[in-house]
Amino acid sequence: MERMIVSMQDPDMGIKMRNQRLLITVIPHAMTGNDIVEWLIQKYGISEEESLHLGNLIVKHGYIYPLRDPRSLVLRADESPYRFQTPYFWTSTKWPATELDYAIYLAKKNIRKQGDLIEHEKDNYNLLHKRINHTWDFVVMQAREQLRAAKQRRKGDRIVIDCQEQAYWLVNRPPPGAPNVLEQGPERRNCQTTRVQLTKNMDYYKREIEYCRKAMARTRVKSSICLEGYIKFNEQYVPHDPIMSGCLPSNPWITDDTTYWAMNAPTVPTPTKLRVERWGFSFSELITDPLGRAQLLEFLKKEFSAENLSFWEACEELRYGEQSRIAEIVDSIYQQFLAPGATRWVNIDSKTMERTLEGIKTPHRYVMDDAQMHIYMLMKKDSYPRFLKSELYRNLLAEAVIPPETKKRVFPFMRKQRHSSPSPALLLPAGDTEEKSRGPTASPVPEEES
Amino acid sequence: LLRQQEPQQHPWEPGKQTPPPTRSHRLSLPASFAKMATEGLHENETLASLKNEAESLKGKLEEETMFLHDVLFHQVAERVEALGQFVMKTRRTLKGHGNKVLCMDWCKDKRRIVSSSQDGKVIVWDSFTTNKEHAVTMPCTWVMACAYAPSGCAIACGGLDNKCSVYPLTFDKNENMAAKKKSVAMHTNYLSACSFTNSDMQILTASGDGTCALWDVESGQLLQSFHGHGADVLCLDLAPSETGNTFVSGGCDKKAMVWDMRSGQCIQSFETHDSDINSVRYYPSGDAFASGSDDATCRLYDLRADREVAIYSKESIIFGASSVDFSLSGRLLFAGYNDYTINVWDVLKGSRVSILFGHENRVSTLRVSPDGTAFCSGSWDHTLRIWA
Numbered sequence: 001m002e003r004m005i006v007s008m009q010d011p012d013m014g015i016k017m018r019n020q021r022l023l024i025t026v027i028p029h030a031m032t033g034n035d036i037v038e039w040l041i042q043k044y045g046i047s048e049e050e051s052l053h054l055g056n057l058i059v060k061h062g063y064i065y066p067l068r069d070p071r072s073l074v075l076r077a078d079e080s081p082y083r084f085q086t087p088y089f090w091t092s093t094k095w096p097a098t099e100l101d102y103a104i105y106l107a108k109k110n111i112r113k114q115g116d117l118i119e120h121e122k123d124n125y126n127l128l129h130k131r132i133n134h135t136w137d138f139v140v141m142q143a144r145e146q147l148r149a150a151k152q153r154r155k156g157d158r159i160v161i162d163c164q165e166q167a168y169w170l171v172n173r174p175p176p177g178a179p180n181v182l183e184q185g186p187e188r189r190n191c192q193t194t195r196v197q198l199t200k201n202m203d204y205y206k207r208e209i210e211y212c213r214k215a216m217a218r219t220r221v222k223s224s225i226c227l228e229g230y231i232k233f234n235e236q237y238v239p240h241d242p243i244m245s246g247c248l249p250s251n252p253w254i255t256d257d258t259t260y261w262a263m264n265a266p267t268v269p270t271p272t273k274l275r276v277e278r279w280g281f282s283f284s285e286l287i288t289d290p291l292g293r294a295q296l297l298e299f300l301k302k303e304f305s306a307e308n309l310s311f312w313e314a315c316e317e318l319r320y321g322e323q324s325r326i327a328e329i330v331d332s333i334y335q336q337f338l339a340p341g342a343t344r345w346v347n348i349d350s351k352t353m354e355r356t357l358e359g360i361k362t363p364h365r366y367v368m369d370d371a372q373m374h375i376y377m378l379m380k381k382d383s384y385p386r387f388l389k390s391e392l393y394r395n396l397l398a399e400a401v402i403p404p405e406t407k408k409r410v411f412p413f414m415r416k417q418r419h420s421s422p423s424p425a426l427l428l429p430a431g432d433t434e435e436k437s438r439g440p441t442a443s444p445v446p447e448e449e450s
Numbered sequence: 451l452l453r454q455q456e457p458q459q460h461p462w463e464p465g466k467q468t469p470p471p472t473r474s475h476r477l478s479l480p481a482s483f484a485k486m487a488t489e490g491l492h493e494n495e496t497l498a499s500l501k502n503e504a505e506s507l508k509g510k511l512e513e514e515t516m517f518l519h520d521v522l523f524h525q526v527a528e529r530v531e532a533l534g535q536f537v538m539k540t541r542r543t544l545k546g547h548g549n550k551v552l553c554m555d556w557c558k559d560k561r562r563i564v565s566s567s568q569d570g571k572v573i574v575w576d577s578f579t580t581n582k583e584h585a586v587t588m589p590c591t592w593v594m595a596c597a598y599a600p601s602g603c604a605i606a607c608g609g610l611d612n613k614c615s616v617y618p619l620t621f622d623k624n625e626n627m628a629a630k631k632k633s634v635a636m637h638t639n640y641l642s643a644c645s646f647t648n649s650d651m652q653i654l655t656a657s658g659d660g661t662c663a664l665w666d667v668e669s670g671q672l673l674q675s676f677h678g679h680g681a682d683v684l685c686l687d688l689a690p691s692e693t694g695n696t697f698v699s700g701g702c703d704k705k706a707m708v709w710d711m712r713s714g715q716c717i718q719s720f721e722t723h724d725s726d727i728n729s730v731r732y733y734p735s736g737d738a739f740a741s742g743s744d745d746a747t748c749r750l751y752d753l754r755a756d757r758e759v760a761i762y763s764k765e766s767i768i769f770g771a772s773s774v775d776f777s778l779s780g781r782l783l784f785a786g787y788n789d790y791t792i793n794v795w796d797v798l799k800g801s802r803v804s805i806l807f808g809h810e811n812r813v814s815t816l817r818v819s820p821d822g823t824a825f826c827s828g829s830w831d832h833t834l835r836i837w838a
Contacts, residue, residue, distance in 0.1 A: 003768075040766070043765075044765050044766035047805075049807065050766065050805055053789075053791065054766060054768075054789070057769075057789055179830070179831075185592070186640055186658075188681075188684075188726065189702055201497070202496060202500055205504045208504040208507075208508070209500065209507060211716065212504065213507065214717075215511055216507070216510065216511055216514070218756070220514065220518050220755060220756045221518070223518060223519045223755050223757075223759065224521045224526070225754075226737070226752045226754050226755040226759070227526040227752075227759065229735070230523075230527075230738075230780070230797070230798060231527070231529075231530060233734070233735050233779075233780060234530065234779060234780065237734065237778065237779035237781075238781055240778060240779065240822075241777050241778040241779035241781065241782075241822055242778065242821065242822050243538070243777045243782065243818075243822060243823070243824075243825075244777060244778075244779055244782065251823050251838055252823060253541040253542070253578075253836060253838035254838050260823070264821065282692075284692040287692075316648065320649035320651060321649065321651055322651050322667075322668045322669075323668065323669050324669060365673070366712050369712075418578060418579045419579075420576055420578075420579050420581060421559070421576070421578075423559075423576070423602070423619070423621070424557065424558070424559055424562075425602055425603045425604075425618075425620070426621060
């Protein structure tokens with residue numbers, strides 16, 4: 001903000017400042033609200049709306065203050081006069097705006113003109129009077145002294161100083177209900193390790209070396225190839241992006257019609273064309289969509305390799321499951337898929353099988369990682385391409401629906417009734433802890449009411 | 451310490467011979483003293499040599515990364531069609547929080563959300579109807595993190611209490627949600643972010659204590675911790691990759707770090723921002739992630755190229771970006787700022803597509819819905835808005 005303020009005051013490229021008339025007094029080095037808005041539009045190539053918004057923030061932060069109606073830190077895009085705040089009062093100088101300073105300021109206002117205090121200032125004045133009563137004589141004395149010194153200045157200067165102070169205190173003691181622009185949220189940099197970690201000791205450098213060595217060992221891809229990736233991804237997915245391309249029949253948030261959600265629910269009898277097409281983008285798309293996964297299972301059954309998918313699902317359950325059930329799940333996987341003669345024995349290469357069987361002796365969450373990856377890659381590289389060429393998939397594509405666009409309503413201003421839907425949390429009775437441990441396999445989400 | 455001098459066999463006379471090499475005093479020392487003395491010497495030498503090695507490796511790494519940077523993003527994106535006029539409006543305004551909204555998350559059902567605020571209230575809404583369905587009052591203020599469980603049956607939240615707690619959602623009127631609360635994560639400073647992994651049973655957290663951690667929900671056991679940030683960690687996001695084992699975090703040390711969840715190691719690190727990183731979010735393909743920072747810029751980091759590939763900034767944007775998220779295709783990046791606005795960026799071309807006004811105070815949180823039909827923004831103005 002200060003950088004912006006400084007360039008606004010640049011003698012050549014900044015805002016042209018003139019004398020502004022405030023009733024009968026002339027205030028030098030001032031500008032109009034319009035000047036500010038116009039300058040911002042020109043300098044940053046932004047719209048009037050954005051310029052006004054930005055200008056308003058600058059005023060709210062006290063970097064520019066109004067000369068007319070100084071009690072309201074608002075930018076008006078008209079002939080209202082404004083002035084730049086003196087750097088002495090900038091928020092970055094972080095003067096501790098003490099109670100004493102505030103008391104003196106309020107006392108000055110009170111003495112100069114009875115009843116000149118704004119509501120919240122009156123309340124604050126009374127509060128302070130109570131709280132720092134012991135120094136009140138000092139407060140009043142300071143106030144009188146400052147007022148006396150001010151009387152010796154030109155009226156124009158007096159007005160400016162008053163407005164400067166008013167703006168400063170509006171920022172530092174905002175009226176109740178007004179946003180406090182100085183509020184930053186909880187303090188950061190609490191972390192003790194900052195001090196410890198920044199000590200560039202041997203451990204620090206050892207870690208750096210380790211990190212660099214690993215990074216060097218990793219293959220990095222040329223920018224031209226990476227960036228091509230974005231172009232390709234963009235081409236593929238933009239038609240599926242409701243915000244970019246709209247969605248059929250309509251976006252529920254815009255038309256209040258939830259048919260789109262009903263037609264794309266996790267399990268529907270007939271999926272939409274876009275959805276079935278998406279299964280062809282990558283194996284990951286197929287397997288993460290519960291409906292796609294179900295179709296994959298059907299296909300694998302035909303190829304007598306359905307156990308691969310079941311194995312993969314069981315491994316996911318292990319990876320994302322409860323810590324206390326790890327040994328149990330590992331054993332179950334072993335019994336079903338890996339033990340010699342198991343009913344759904346999976347075909348893993350001997351090295352991986354050996355490693356896995358060894359690892360099972362001390363079961364942990366990641367013990368199936370290698371085997372799981374092997375089977376995943378098998379499905380991805382082997383079964384998936386065949387799936388895409390299969391009759392099953394071709395039929396799905398042929399039968400997939402393209403929903404017709406919702407006809408524009410005859411009376412668009414009459415809002416359609418917004419129906420509620422059953423919460424996913426309702427699916428299970430509250431006390432049913434057994435089922436509550438939801439695994440990573442697709443959890444059924446309630447169908448939409450039509 | 452005893453000093454023994456070797457008897458001088460060749461007396462030195464100035465001008466007559468080259469002086470004999472300085473004889474080192476052979477010190478006869480107690481063993482421990484000797485070790486300490488030599489270690490001290492050793493340490494200084496090693497520190498310096500380690501520093502040199504580290505710096506030379508870093509230099510080589512940078513060189514190689516630069517060498518592979520053969521083209522700029524905007525050059526490649528030239529052939530992509532520019533976006534037309536872009537209109538997004540507030541479709542729902544959720545009012546009900548009594549103070550600043552700090553965080554929100556979507557339910558997988560694409561319409562429910564959970565939101566948390568400064569006054570300790572956590573609310574679950576059906577944002578389509580704007581009905582509130584559940585409310586919990588946390589025992590602390592500044593609930594900066596909240597997350598919806600994948601099953602839709604629970605929520606997690608935390609903040610200045612330094613913890614992450616899981617609340618099962620119940621519709622039973624006789625049951626107080628707070629009664630079934632599970633305290634899962636314990637940090638030594640504020641909780642800044644939390645997220646469930648692929649199931650309801652694991653939570654990943656980020657904290658002001660400079661660490662991230664993975665927890666088992668049922669037992670509260672710490673499964674893995676992630677050390678490496680030099681300051682408060684402010685945000686995290688789980689990778690969408692099919693092998694699902696990494697996540698990215700951003701912190702007050704201006705670094706974004708990518709972690710291996712299994713080993714706890716930092717795989718990649720990026721440090722190009724000039725200030726705190728408030729938000730990180732993966733690009734839908736998982737090959738990149740975006741970040742939003744107090745330096746008023748958003749940036750895109752490519753994981754395969756191992757570098758920053760785009761900066762989203764404008765001279766007129768001078769306030770920090772608090773929260774970022776991609777549209778479904780990754781073509782658009784929505785970013786909420788501390789100047790109360792939301793800027794929409796064309797990810798490929800690097801230009802700003804639109805600016806959305808509406809909030810009356812900082813935008814603190816922003817997430818696109820799971821099916822990409824809308825996005826939700828939460829603000830210090832006490833409200834949440836759904837935009838489509």
